[in-house]
Amino acid sequence: MIGSATSSARDFCDRGDVPSWERRAAVLLREAGAEVRLIGAATPLNLRSELRALCDAYGRGEERAPRFCYAPRPVPPGLGDALLGLADAVEQRGPLGELYAARARELYVETRLCALVGREELWPLARRRYGRRDGFDRQADELCARWLRDASLEEEAAAVVPSDDEADPRSLLCRMRAAVGARRLAFRVARSSHLSALAATGDGIIWVARKRALSERAVQRTVVHEIEGHALPRQRAARARLAIFACGTARGSDDQEGRALVCEARAGLLDRARRTELGLRHVAGRAVEERASFPETVARLADFGVPFPDCLCIAARAQRGGGLGREVIYLPAFLRVADAWRRDPCLDAVLGAGRVAVEAAGALRRWVS
Numbered sequence: 001m002i003g004s005a006t007s008s009a010r011d012f013c014d015r016g017d018v019p020s021w022e023r024r025a026a027v028l029l030r031e032a033g034a035e036v037r038l039i040g041a042a043t044p045l046n047l048r049s050e051l052r053a054l055c056d057a058y059g060r061g062e063e064r065a066p067r068f069c070y071a072p073r074p075v076p077p078g079l080g081d082a083l084l085g086l087a088d089a090v091e092q093r094g095p096l097g098e099l100y101a102a103r104a105r106e107l108y109v110e111t112r113l114c115a116l117v118g119r120e121e122l123w124p125l126a127r128r129r130y131g132r133r134d135g136f137d138r139q140a141d142e143l144c145a146r147w148l149r150d151a152s153l154e155e156e157a158a159a160v161v162p163s164d165d166e167a168d169p170r171s172l173l174c175r176m177r178a179a180v181g182a183r184r185l186a187f188r189v190a191r192s193s194h195l196s197a198l199a200a201t202g203d204g205i206i207w208v209a210r211k212r213a214l215s216e217r218a219v220q221r222t223v224v225h226e227i228e229g230h231a232l233p234r235q236r237a238a239r240a241r242l243a244i245f246a247c248g249t250a251r252g253s254d255d256q257e258g259r260a261l262v263c264e265a266r267a268g269l270l271d272r273a274r275r276t277e278l279g280l281r282h283v284a285g286r287a288v289e290e291r292a293s294f295p296e297t298v299a300r301l302a303d304f305g306v307p308f309p310d311c312l313c314i315a316a317r318a319q320r321g322g323g324l325g326r327e328v329i330y331l332p333a334f335l336r337v338a339d340a341w342r343r344d345p346c347l348d349a350v351l352g353a354g355r356v357a358v359e360a361a362g363a364l365r366r367w368v369s
Contacts, residue, residue: 018241021090025100026243028086032107033247034203035075041114042321043194044068054312063295066316070118075111083108095363096242102250116322123291123323130285130326133251136339140282140331147279151304152272161219163198163212164191172198172219173208179227180206186238187231196317198222201230221269228267229260237354242367245354249364252355258333259351262341265334277314278334280306281327284318288325 044050046069057064083104091101109129116122165171169178176199177189192200192207198214199222200207206226214222233256237245261278264270280301287297294315301311318327340347340358350361353368 019093019096021093022096022100022242025086025090025104026247028082029100029103029107029243029247032075032079032083032104032111035079036107036110036114037073038110038113038324039200039326041070041073041117042324043196044316044320045071045194047194047196047316047320051312051316054316055309058298058308058312063298065294066319068118068316068320070321073114073117075114080108080111083111096244099244099249099360099363103244103248103252106250113321113324118322120322122321123288126321126324126326127289130324130328132328133332134336136332136335137328139335140328141286143331143335144279144282147275148283148304150272151276151279151306161214161216163214164208164210170216170219172212172214172222175219175223176206176208176226179223180231183227183232185227185231185235187235196313196320199226201226201234203234206231217269217271217273221264221267221274224263224267224269225260228263229256233259233352233354236352240354240367242364244364245356245367248355249357249360251357252360254329255333255337255351255357256355257330258335258337259348261330261334262337265338276304278330280304280310280314281318282331284314285325285327285329287315288318288323289328291323294319 044066046067050066050068054064054066087101087104087108090097090104106129109125113122113125113129116125161170161172162168163172166173168174173189173191180187180189187201187204187206189206189208191210193210195207195209198209198212198218234246240246261270264274283300283304284297287300292300297315297319298308298311301314302308306314318325336358337351340351340361347358347361347365350356350365350368351358353364356364
C-alpha cells in the first residue's frame, strides 16, 4: 500500500474538481493516520498505578520522577520515507497540494515521536511538533497568568458523579451515550482504564475513563467537548469529498482542541475551575518546554496552592512520553479559533467539518457546503 501510494503520487493530471493525485495521497495519509497514534503511544501503561505510587511517595516527602512503562508502537518500515516522498510530490500542486504536503510532513514527525516514546531523544522532536506557532502563544501566556491569579479547583471538588457507572443516568458514560443517540452519531461509547483525560474520541468510538469521581458540571462539559468538538467534526469529515478533512491538516488536531474549548465557553461551561485546570496544564506544558524535571514541574504547580494529587496528575500529563508537552497547544488554539470566529463567523463551518487548522480554513472553504 505504501509503495503504490507514493509511486503514483507524481501522476498529476487534474480531472474535475478533485485532483487525480488527491485520491492516491489520501490512501497514504489514511494509512499513516491509522498507524500513528501518538497520544496512545505516549500514554503510560501503568499511568493510574504509578500516580497512586507518586501520591504515596510525595506524601512521605519523597520527590521523585515517575516510573512509567510504555508499550512499543512501531510504525511500518518505510512509512516515514513514503510520507516525505508524498510531501515532495504534491507540495507544488497549488494550495491544496501544500496542505497535503504539510500534513504528510507532520505525520512524519509523529512517526518518529512514536518510536522515541520514553526516551530522552523525544524532547527536541516534540518541541518541533508542539513548538510556539504565532502571536497567540504569547497571548496564551498572558491569559494563563490572568486565569491563575484567582486559581481554584473548588467546583471540581464536588465530585459526586461516577464516570463509568452503567446504572447511573448521571454518569459520564450514560450521558455520553445519550448525546450520541440524540445526535444520531455513528459512534459507540466504551470505557478505558488508560486515559489521562476524562474522555477521548477516536474513529467510531468515544472512550470514557473508568472509576473517576466527577462533578455534574464536569460531566456536562466533557460531553460538550467530545460531541461538539470532536465527534461531530469526525462524522462530517467522513462524508467530505476531500480526505484532508478526516486525515487532518497540519495543526488541525491542535485547533480542533481550541474549537472544543470555544464550544465549552459558548455553553457557559468554561468556569473558574476549568480555567484553573487549563491554566495549570499550560504552566506544566511550558515547564516541559524549558526542560524542567518532573519534580520541578510539580513544584511550579504547587506554587499556585494546588493539592499535590492534582499537581501530580497534571505534571504526568505534560511529561508523558518523556516530555511530549502537548498541553501548550490548548490555550493558543482557543484564542486562535475564537479570534477566527469573531473575524468571520462563517469560518466555523470549515473548522467544524474536520480537523482543520485556522490557517488552512480559507483554502478549504469551497469544499464545505
